[in-house]
Amino acid sequence: MKYISTRGGAQPQQFCDILLGGLAPDGGLYLPESYPQVSAAELAEWRELPYHALALKILLKYVDDIPACDLKAIADRTYSANVYRYCRPGGDASEITPLTTLEPGFHLLELSNGPTLAFKDMAMQLLGHLFEYVLEKRGESINILGATSGDTGSAAEYAMRGKHRVKVFMLSPEGKMSAFQRAQMYSLQDPNIFNIAVRGMFDDAQDIVKAVSNDAEFKAKYRIGAVNSINWARVMAQVVYYFKGYFAATTANDQQVAFCVPSGNFGNICAGHIARMMGLPIARLVLATNENDVLDEFFRSGVYRPRATAETHVTSSPSMDISKASNFERFIFDLVGRDASKVRELWQQVDAGGAFDLRGTRYFADLPGYGVVSGSSSHADRLATIRDVWNHHQLMIDTHTADGVKVAREHREAGIPMVVLETAQAVKFSETIHEALGCDPARPKELEGIEKLDQRVEVVDASVDQVKAIVTRNC
């Protein structure tokens, strides 16, 4: 399997060659040159498989430069019940992504039972094992530099902690994350994890990462890498739970399902699109946004108009506070018939701070064929949905999942089960849960009191040089 760039200007590469990098050299995103298809016989066989075995089947379709037995060992280690143990009381951790039924034909797929209680663990844990494996083979090492406003940084650190040949330098805005999120990251004592709190906002931290990555000499000398959401392996890992969720919500492979996906960078739902392109019977992908509704606007109108950072709303589902969806280019590449020159033309407009408008084009006419519908949600909707699910089902859902449930309810179709992806646990966003319900979510026992553990974090000004100095000193 070769990987090509959405902008058409990069050499086709093998999986291990694109694993450690981010963007393709031409500024595009990597995708497989074609989507492997799943036959009816395979789908029948896969229905019975436990998660790690299903993951292996799907990985084997995308990775042909790692021996199958090694890939199997990686999948087994990544998707073990021990890693995804924070499931609901009475839930079955060995399912890895258990399905909870709220009412007949309306389900939650629990993706947030991993170490950091958000769905990003599902892919990041795999990345941790793949990185370690490939670096060991090549005798190389990597220093991951990232910026986080919460979920990504902790998922990356828990995936990479203790891994040989990998160090993580994670920037976060000082004092802007919740006490729980800070404790999750800063209490890690692993010597390969470096927490750096930047005096400033998330964007300041992000700008520093960009500046360091654009310094080609520094980047090469210190082997700076990234694990952001455009990484192909993350998208690939996410394809697996669409299959798992499909099997859990249906009884036979002639049935169809709908998935509702709380979306920000379009990474999660992009994996659903790919599962559908592989032949999984997905009738509908329902994209849910919060007040940052750029993607909802596109699927309703055909106009993609990313907003300036200053126009981004700060909401109570903060991991969806994104106004330029970094993975969206992958979907558009398929929509325009994989015409890289068209993608280049459209993103020239986007990168210049503009928008593109597909109304009246044949691409817009093709859009319904991709099965995506959308909706948005507000803070008041989240509170009402959290209350409603609590009152009717005695389940606490987090704010992002609440956006999903709200929008999913608007798109139900007779005879098609709806599966809402549960992207985080309520305990991560307890302030809003408290506002909705007047009480706090229960916390997994092992995580009680983590705010009191010793914390390891270095505070710096929003200065590229100070961050570079920390990297230099520790490499």
Ligand SMILES: *Cc1c(COP(=O)(O)O)cnc(C)c1O
């Ligand atoms: C990252 C995240 C999202 C958004 O996922 P994308 O892949 O960026 O669309 C939604 N919910 C939670 C809890 C997240 O952490």
